[in-house]
Every structure is written in C-alpha cells, then in structure tokens.
Amino acid sequence: MKKFFKLFGALLVLFILFIVGYYLINNEKLPEGKKGKEADALAIKMFNAINHEAFENTEVLKWSFRNKHFYTWNKQENIVHISWDQYKVTLHTNNIDNSEVYIDGKISDNKEILKKAEDFFNNDSFWLIAPYKIFDSGTERSIVKHNEKDALLITYTSGGTTPGDSYLWILDENYKPTSFKMWTSIIPIGGISATWSDLKLTKSGIQLPTKHKLSLFGMEINMGNVKAENIKADEFAHKILKSIKNKAYKKTRFIEWSFGGKRHFKWHKEKHIVDVSWDTIRVNLYPDNVKKSTVFFNNKKQEKANSTIVKKAWDIFNNDSFWLVAPHKLFDYGTIRSIKKVDDKDALLVKYTSGGTTPGDSYLWIVDEKNIPKSYKMYVPSMKMNGVSATWEDWITTESGTLLPTNHTFGKNRTLSMGEVKGYN
Numbered sequence: 001m002k003k004f005f006k007l008f009g010a011l012l013v014l015f016i017l018f019i020v021g022y023y024l025i026n027n028e029k030l031p032e033g034k035k036g037k038e039a040d041a042l043a044i045k046m047f048n049a050i051n052h053e054a055f056e057n058t059e060v061l062k063w064s065f066r067n068k069h070f071y072t073w074n075k076q077e078n079i080v081h082i083s084w085d086q087y088k089v090t091l092h093t094n095n096i097d098n099s100e101v102y103i104d105g106k107i108s109d110n111k112e113i114l115k116k117a118e119d120f121f122n123n124d125s126f127w128l129i130a131p132y133k134i135f136d137s138g139t140e141r142s143i144v145k146h147n148e149k150d151a152l153l154i155t156y157t158s159g160g161t162t163p164g165d166s167y168l169w170i171l172d173e174n175y176k177p178t179s180f181k182m183w184t185s186i187i188p189i190g191g192i193s194a195t196w197s198d199l200k201l202t203k204s205g206i207q208l209p210t211k212h213k214l215s216l217f218g219m220e221i222n223m224g225n226v227k228a229e230n231i232k233a234d235e236f237a238h239k240i241l242k243s244i245k246n247k248a249y250k251k252t253r254f255i256e257w258s259f260g261g262k263r264h265f266k267w268h269k270e271k272h273i274v275d276v277s278w279d280t281i282r283v284n285l286y287p288d289n290v291k292k293s294t295v296f297f298n299n300k301k302q303e304k305a306n307s308t309i310v311k312k313a314w315d316i317f318n319n320d321s322f323w324l325v326a327p328h329k330l331f332d333y334g335t336i337r338s339i340k341k342v343d344d345k346d347a348l349l350v351k352y353t354s355g356g357t358t359p360g361d362s363y364l365w366i367v368d369e370k371n372i373p374k375s376y377k378m379y380v381p382s383m384k385m386n387g388v389s390a391t392w393e394d395w396i397t398t399e400s401g402t403l404l405p406t407n408h409t410f411g412k413n414r415t416l417s418m419g420e421v422k423g424y425n
Contacts, residue, residue, distance in 0.1 A: 028181070028190045028191025029190060029191075030166055030183045030190060031144045031146075031153065031168065032142075032144075033142025033143050033144040033153040034142055034143045034144075035140060035141065035142045038143055039141040039142050039143045039152070040141055042141075042143055042150055042152050042171075042175075043134050043135065043141045043152055043154075045175040046131065046134065046152060046169065046171060046175045046176070046177065047132075047134065047135065048175075049171075049174055049175040049176045050131050050132065050176060050177070050206070050207070051205055051206055051207075052132055053351075054204055054205035054206045054336055054338075054351070055129070055132045055204075055206050057204070057230065057233075057336075057338035057339075057349070058075055058202075058204040058205075058206060058228050058229075058230060058338075059074065059075060059076050059204070059229065059230045059231055059232055059233065059338075059339075060072065060073065060074055060075065060227070060228070060229055060230075060231055061073040061075060061128070061129075061208075061226075061227065061228045062225070062226070062227040062228075063124075063128055063208070063223050063224050063225070063226045063227070064222075064223065064224030064225070065120070065123075065124035065127065065221070065223065065224070066221060066222055067222060067224060068084055069082060069083075069084045069120050069124055070082070070083045070084065070224070071121070071124065071125070073125070078092060078093045078094040079091070079092055079093070080093060080121055082117045082120060082121060084120070086103060086104045087101070087102065087103055087113055087117070088101075088102040088105075089101050089102070089113065089114060089117035091114075091117055091118060091121060093121070096114070096118065099114055099117075101113050101114050101117070127209070127212060127221060127223065128208055128209065128223060128226070129208070130167065130180070130196075131169070131177050131196070133154075134152070134154050134169075136156070137158070138156060138157045138158030138163070139154055139155065139156055139157070140154070140155045140157055141153070141154060142155070144168060146168065146170060149171075150171070151168050151169060151170050151171065152168070152169040152171065153166060153167070153168045153169075154166065154167050154168075154169065164185060165182070165183065165184040165185060166182075166183040166184075167180045167181070167182055167183075168180055168181040169196075177196045178195070178196055178197060179193055179194060179195045179196050179197070180193065180194055180196060181193045182194065187216070189216070192214060192215055192216045193214070193215040194212045194213065194214045194215070194221075195209075195212050195213045196209055196212070197209065198210045198211050198212075200226050202226070202227060202228035202229065203227070203228065203229040203230070204228040204229050204230050204336065204338075205336035205351070205353065206228055208223070208226045208228060209223055209226070210222075210223050210224075210226050211223055230336075230337055230338050230339070232339055233337040233338045233339045233348065233349075234337055236337075236339060236346060236348050237330040237331065237337050237348055237350075239371045240327060240330060240348065240365070240367060240371050240372075240373065241327075241328070241330060241331075242371070243367075243370055243371040243372045243403075244327050244328065244372060244373070244395075244402065244403040245397070245401055245402045245403050246328050246402070248398075248400055248401035248402040249325070249328045249400075249402035249403075249423075251400065251401075251425070252269055252398070252400040252401075252402055252423045252424070252425060253268070253269060253270040253400070253424070253425045254266070254267065254268060254269065254270075254422070254423070254424050254425070255267045255269055255324070255325075255398075255404075255421075255422065255423050256420070256421070256422040256423075257320075257324050257404075257418045257419050257420070257421045257422070258417070258418065258419030258420070259316075259320040259323065259416075259418065259419070260416055260417060261417060261419065262278060263276065263277070263278045263316055263320055264276075264277045264278070264419070265277075265317070265320065265321070267321070272286075272287060272288055273285070273286055274287065274313075274317050276313040276316060276317055278316070280297055280298050281295070281296070281297060281309060282295075282296040282299070283295050283296070283305075283309060283310060283313035284296075285310065285313045285314060285317060287314060287317060287318075290310050290311075290314060293305055293310045293313070295309050295310065323405075323408060323416065323418065324404055324405065324418055324421070325404065326363065326376075327365070327373045327392070328402075330348070330350055332352070333354065334352060334353045334354030334359070335350055335351065335352055335353070336350070336351045336353060337349070337350055338351075340364060342364070342366055347364050347365060347366050347367070348364070348365040348367070349362060349363070349364045349365075350362065350363050350364075350365065360381060360382075361378070361379065361380045361381070361382075362378075362379040363376045363377070363378055363379070364376055364377040364379070364387075372395060372403070373392045374391065374392060374393075375389055375390060375391045375392060376389070376390060376392065377389050378390065388410065389410060390408050390409070390410035390416075391407075391408055391409045391410070392405045392408060393405060393406070393407045393408065393409065394406040394407045396421060398421065398422060398423030398424065399422065399423060399424040399425075400423040400424050400425050402423050404418075404421050404423060405418060405421075406418050406419075406421050
C-alpha cells in the first residue's frame with residue numbers, strides 16, 4: 001500500500017510539474033493595444049471583408065457544438081431553439097421571461113435549465129459568429145502588432161456570460177480573420193489560439209466555420225452541419241417568379257427588344273447567342289465564349305473581330321438585358337436574397353456577389369399586390385448609386401407566355417423604352 005501511495009504521489013508531483021511547466025511556457029500576457037480611429041478603421045475593414053451586411057440580413061442559422069448542443073436560431077425574431085440530452089429550450093434572447101423549457105417533452109419552469117441554455121447559447125454562438133460581434137455594445141477595439149502586422153484586439157467590457165474576455169484577431173491580407181488568441185476567465189492560460197478556417201459558404205452569403213483547432217493540447221471543436229439561410233426571402237422571390245411566369249421564361253427560345261431606341265437585340269436564349277447592333281455596328285455575340293464572336297461594320301463582316309468592340313457589346317448586353325429580364329434572375333448564381341421593409345411592406349433585396357459587369361450591386365424590388373415588380377431601388381457602388389429608383393412598367397405577356405416590361409421611368413420623369421418587346425419559341 002505504501003508503494004502505491006509513493007507511486008501515486010510521484011505521479012501527482014510530475015503532473016503538477018507538467019501543468020506548471022506548460023503554463024510557464026505557453027501563458028502569454030494580454031497585449032496592450034492602441035485604441036481610437038485607427039483601430040475602428042481596421043475593424044470596419046474586417047467587418048466589410050466578412051460581409052456583415054449579409055449576416056445582419058440572415059434569417060436562420062443552424063449548427064451544433066461538439067455534437068452535444070443543437071441549435072436553430074431565428075435571428076430576426078430573436079428566438080433560439082436549443083436541445084441537448086433530454087432538454088429542449090425555446091430561448092427568447094430579448095425577453096428571457098418568454099422562454100420555454102421542456103424536459104422529456106414536458107414543459108417545465110426549471111430556471112436552472114433556462115440559465116444553462118442561455119450560457120450554452122452565449123458560448124456556442126460565439127464560436128460560430130464571433131467576428132460579427134466586434135461592434136457589439138460594450139466592446140473595445142485596439143490595434144496590436146502581431147508578427148509585424150496589424151491585428152485587432154477586442155475586449156468585451158460587458159454583456160454575454162463572461163464580460164472582461166479579450167480576443168486578438170489575426171487577419172489575412174484581405175482583412176479576413178484566420179485565427180484568434182484568447183484571454184478568458186474560463187481558460188487560465190492566456191493567449192491560447194484557435195483557428196477561424198474550414199469555412200463554409202452558406203445560402204445567406206456568409207462564411208461560417210465548421211470546426212476550430214485549438215493550441216491547447218490539440219483540442220478540436222466541431223460545429224456540425226452549419227447552415228445560414230433566408231427562407232422567407234426565398235419564398236418571397238418564388239412568389240415573384242410565379243407572378244411573372246418564370247417557367248415560361250425559362251422555356252422561351254428567342255427574345256427581341258431595343259434599349260432607348262439606340263441599341264437593338266435579338267437573343268437566341270436557348271443557345272445563348274445575341275445579335276447586338278448600334279450605329280453601323282453589329283456583333284454576333286457569344287457571351288460565354290467571346291472569342292467566337294464576329295463583328296460587322298455596315299453589314300460587312302470583319303476578318304478579325306475587334307476585341308474592344310466585342311467587349312463593348314458584352315457590356316451593353318449585360319446592362320440592357322438586365323433592364324428587361326432582371327426579375328427573372330433572382331436565383332442566378334452568386335445572388336443573395338433578403339427581406340427589407342418599405343412603407344411597412346415586404347420588399348426583396350437582391351445582391352449580386354459575382355457575374356455580370358459590376359458584381360457587388362444590389363437591387364431592392366418593390367412589388368404590387370400581385371407580386372409583380374413595379375419599381376426597384378439601385379445600389380451600384382461603381383456608379384455611386386445609393387438607392388436610385390426606377391419603375392418597371394407596362395408589362396406584357398409575350399407569345400411564349402412570360403411577362404416582360406416595355407418601359408421604365410426614373411429621375412425627373414425620364415423614360416426608358418424597351419421598344420417592341422418579343423418573346424417566342
């Protein structure tokens with residue numbers, strides 16, 4: 001027995017020495033940073049890099065934490081459904097008193113379980129969306145030099161479960177976070193790092209981490225099947241498509257129109273070849289393979305297509321076709337849909353993150369009682385448009401059965417005619 005206690009004592013001493021040694025080697029002091037305008041400017045760059053606007057518009061987030069706690073967060077309603085073991089909690093984050101607790105499927109007034117659910121959510125959601133919380137109430141921002149580059153130190157002076165915690169965000173050349181270091185009350189060692197990688201691009205347009213790797217004993221935190229989506233916005237978009245006969249649009253083989261009486265188009269939509277003409281120029285444009293395009297001057301084909309003219313035709317087609325078929329493009333690749341209120345009614349905000357001539361543009365669609373677009377507001381940074389309005393008027397039902405507009409008005413009653421619009425098979 002004495003030998004056992006001696007062995008146990010020796011192992012205990014070795015373990016304590018290991019812990020002390022590990023602490024001395026790995027513990028880092030909280031760095032001192034510089035607060036002020038420069039720190040906020042760096043935070044704004046990070047905020048823009050992670051597409052904070054899409055996060056603000058996100059309706060629903062789903063994830064799990066280490067496959068133990070499971071979440072569905074209706075963010076716009078401030079309601080979180082949390083489940084673990086035999087417990088389910090509907091947490092009202094803005095009014096805890098409205099929350100509901102279920103144990104084995106039966107409602108309960110157990111306050112301890114409710115508090116535990118709140119603590120779980122505060123911790124587990126932080127591991128999912130922490131970069132979007134850098135401007136939360138009660139945060140302080142500072143610039144810290146890390147490996148001779150600017151890093152962003154965020155200190156939470158209030159809020160959450162453990163106010164006083166600090167996180168140093170390490171950023172890449174595009175100001176996106178790649179990892180962070182922690183100084184928290186629940187981890188006694190300062191400067192423990194965690195990755196912010198293994199990102200998944202979600203339907204709502206934000207990238208969220210699927211797991212984290214910690215420098216503490218090689219620990220890993222799995223975030224489960226991460227999702228973020230805008231279900232109501234997508235339902236709204238589908239209503240618009242149904243109203244403008246999008247199914248018929250998809251089957252339409254040919255579309256003809258003009259733009260302000262100056263440019264004329266015949267689009268073989270099925271083959272995606274466009275005849276674009278203006279002045280004395282006509283381009284047989286292949287938008288998906290511009291090298292196949294041909295150029296005509298005064299109806300005479302040029303031996304070698306002028307690349308500048310082809311590029312101009314491509315730009316013209318992208319712009320002018322948008323004014324004709326934009327409502328049919330609500331689900332194009334790279335689009336993000338969200339709902340905004342305009343005069344207390346739902347409007348559909350569509351942002352184009354890729355494709356076209358100017359990715360990054362947004363359009364806020366205002367619809368009538370039949371869900372047919374009647375106007376939109378344009379947010380086009382490259383043209384310094386910030387909410388410029390234009391109508392979508394005089395819709396016609398084409399021979400192919402789809403709906404297309406024939407006129408727009410904007411500015412001081414300026415009219416943009418789409419000419420004699422045709423859609424046929």
